[in-house]
Amino acid sequence: MTATIVSPRLMRIGGGSVGQAAEVLGLFGLSRPLVVTDPWMVSSGTVERALLAPLRAAGLRLEVFSETVPDPTDTVIAAGAAMLRGGEFDCLIGFGGGSPMDTAKAMAILAAAAPGTPMRSFKVPAQADRGLVPVICIPTTAGTGSEATRFTVITDTETDEKMLIAGLGALPLAAIVDYELTFSVPPRTTADTGIDSLTHALEAYVSKRANPHADSLALSAMQLIGRHLRPAYHQPRNAAAREAMMLGAMQAGLAFSNSSVALVHGMSRPIGAHFHVPHGLSNAMLLPAVTEFGLNDALPRYAEAARAMGVATREDSDEAAASKLLEELRALNQELGVPTPKDYGIGGNRWEGLLPLMAQQALASGSPANNPRVPSEAEIIDLYRRVYA
Structure with a gap:
C-alpha cells in the first residue's frame, strides 16, 4: 500500500520550550502573529505570562483573538477570519487546548476563501488544503493532538453538526509542546x-x-x-x-x-x-x-x-x-x-x-x-x- 505522511515542519518539544516561541517564529521569518486563545487563558494570565510577554520582549507585534468556545462554531470562526483578513498578520498561534488550536486552523482556512464562503463548504469529503497564513500550535493539555494533525472540527450552528475538516490547510507549520503548561490542568x-x-x-x-x-x-x-x-x-x-x-x-x-x-x-x-x-x-x-x-x-x-x-x-x-x-x-x-x-x-x-x-x-x-x-x-x-x- 501507499501512504501519504504529513507532519509539522518543526516541533519544539520539552519543558520550558514555550519560552522559545519567538525563536521558532524567527526561523520562518514570522513576526506579526495573531494569537488565538480562550477567555480563561486571558483572565488567568496564563497566555500573558507564558507567551505574550516573551513575544513582546523579543520585539514582535501581536494581537489576540480570545473569543474561542469549547466546541468551536462556524460563527466564531467567521469572526476570527474577519479579524485575520483585516490585519497585517503573517501567522496564527493557537494557544490552549484543542478548541483554540482547532479555531486557529479553521480561521486560516476560511480566511483564504472568498468572503461569504460558509465553513461547511470545507467539511469532508472536501479537501481544505489552503490556509491564508501558517499556523503554529502550542497545546496546554495532553489530549487532542491537534498540534500535529491535518484536521479541525467545527460545529455548524444551523444544523448542530460537528463538521470534520481535513487538509493541508489545517496542518500546523510548527508545534511547541511544553509539558510544563499542563501542571495546572x-x-x-x-x-x-x-x-x-x-x-x-x-x-x-x-x-x-x-x-x-x-x-x-x-x-x-x-x-x-x-x-x-x-x-x-x-x-x-x-x-x-x-x-x-x-x-x-x-x-x-x-x-x-x-x-x-x-x-x-x-x-x-x-x-x-x-x-x-x-x-x-x-x-x-x-x-x-x-x-x-x-x-x-x-x-x-x-x-x-x-x-x-x-x-x-x-x-x-x-x-x-x-x-x-x-x-x-x-x-x-x-x-x-x-x-x-x-x-x-x-x-x-x-x-x-x-x-x-x-x-x-x-x-x-x-x-x-x-x-x-x-x-x-x-x-x-x-x-x-x-x-x-
Whole structure:
C-alpha cells in the first residue's frame, strides 16, 4: 500500500520550550502573529505570562483573538477570519487546548476563501488544503493532538453538526509542546484529554487505513499513555507523568493524522454537538462498547494494543490479551470517574429522539467506515442505546 505522511515542519518539544516561541517564529521569518486563545487563558494570565510577554520582549507585534468556545462554531470562526483578513498578520498561534488550536486552523482556512464562503463548504469529503497564513500550535493539555494533525472540527450552528475538516490547510507549520503548561490542568480535564489521546492511538492502530509509520507512533503513544495516565490524574505535579502524557498525545495525533480515527470519533462528535459533552469525555463514554463491537474483526491488533499498554504480555493469546484490553478500558473509565450519558444528565427521551439523526451524522463523517467492523445505521443506534446507562 501507499501512504501519504504529513507532519509539522518543526516541533519544539520539552519543558520550558514555550519560552522559545519567538525563536521558532524567527526561523520562518514570522513576526506579526495573531494569537488565538480562550477567555480563561486571558483572565488567568496564563497566555500573558507564558507567551505574550516573551513575544513582546523579543520585539514582535501581536494581537489576540480570545473569543474561542469549547466546541468551536462556524460563527466564531467567521469572526476570527474577519479579524485575520483585516490585519497585517503573517501567522496564527493557537494557544490552549484543542478548541483554540482547532479555531486557529479553521480561521486560516476560511480566511483564504472568498468572503461569504460558509465553513461547511470545507467539511469532508472536501479537501481544505489552503490556509491564508501558517499556523503554529502550542497545546496546554495532553489530549487532542491537534498540534500535529491535518484536521479541525467545527460545529455548524444551523444544523448542530460537528463538521470534520481535513487538509493541508489545517496542518500546523510548527508545534511547541511544553509539558510544563499542563501542571495546572484539573483532574477532570486530565482524564478526558488523556482518554481522548488513547482513543486516537487505538483507533489509528486498528483503522482500515493503518500503515507502518502510523503504527509505530500509535504503539509508542499507547505505551506512554497506558503507563502514565493514572499517575498524571492522581498526581497533577508529577513531571515525569505529565511529560509522558504530552509526548504520547502528540504521537497519537501524528498517528491518526497519518492513518485515521474510526467509529468512536464518528459517534462522539454528534454527542458533543447536541449535548455539549466535552469531546474527550464523549470518547471515553463510547470507547469500551465500541471497542467490544469491533474486537473480533481486528483481534491481533487489539491484542497488540493491550500489550503496548502493559495490560497483557507476550505469553497471553490474542483472545486473552484483547479481553484484558476491554477490562482495562472499563476499569480506566471507572477509576477516572467517566459518567454514562444518563449520569451526565442527558435526558432519556431527548437522547432516544436524536438517535437516528446522530447515527446519520456519525456515518456522514466518514470515520465509521475506517472501523475494523463497519456498522450499519441500526448498529450505531444500538451502540448509542447500550452506552446511555
